[in-house]
Amino acid sequence: MRKQIHIYTDGSSKGNPGPGGYAIFIEIVGTTYRRILSEGFRFTTNNRMELLSVIVGLEIIAKKKQNIVVFTDSKYVVNTIQKDWITKWKRNNFHRIKNVDLWIRFLNIFHQHFILFQWIKGHHMNxxxxxxxxxSVKASKKKHLKIDSIYEKNNQV
Known part of the structure; x- marks a missing residue:
């Protein structure tokens, strides 16, 4: 029987757009395994960081076909999956949809696992x-921030 993996994610940005960051907490339920990651970017948006945190969290899971629960406070991410907006967006070749690069990257990993998305209220004692x-906020304040090159290119930074 496969262990269940919990991935907690969050993203932030100061200014939206502005400096941003994401953070990920991964645990394998019933074990002592924990992994924590965070990264900051010099110019990005909150939604990009929320989505990127989910993507990176899923990409870290090396074995395929795992049972994963993603906990996020991002309605943007949860609604896109649970309300199946992503299927319509893909069918319409992501016409007029923001963050296409990240949604395509998400789709490349999404079907490799059995994933449930659980929305949790942010800043509410979880x-x-x-x-x-x-x-994620701390990551956005690092001295050396990564470049979100696709976002910066598309927004003429």
Whole structure:
């Protein structure tokens, strides 16, 4: 029987667009395994960081066909999947949809696992979500931030 993997994610941006960051907390339920990651970008948006945190969290899982629950406070991410907007967007070749690069990257990993998305209210006493929030903000304030090159190119930064 496969273990269940929990991935907690959060993204932030100061200014939206502005400096941003994401954080990920991964645990394998019933074990002591934990992995925590965060990264900051010099110019991006909150939605990009929310989505990127989910993508990176899923990409870290090396074995395919895992049972995963993604916990996020992003209605943008949860609604896109649970309301199946992504299928319509893909069918319409992502016409007039923001963050196409990330949605395509998401689709490349999404079908490799059995994934449930669970929305959690942000800043509402979920200690792991709160921790991810603090880490994402801290990542956005690092001295050396990564470049979100596709976003910056498309927005003439």
């Amino acid at each position: 200690y792991i979500n709160d921790y991810c929030d603090r880490l």
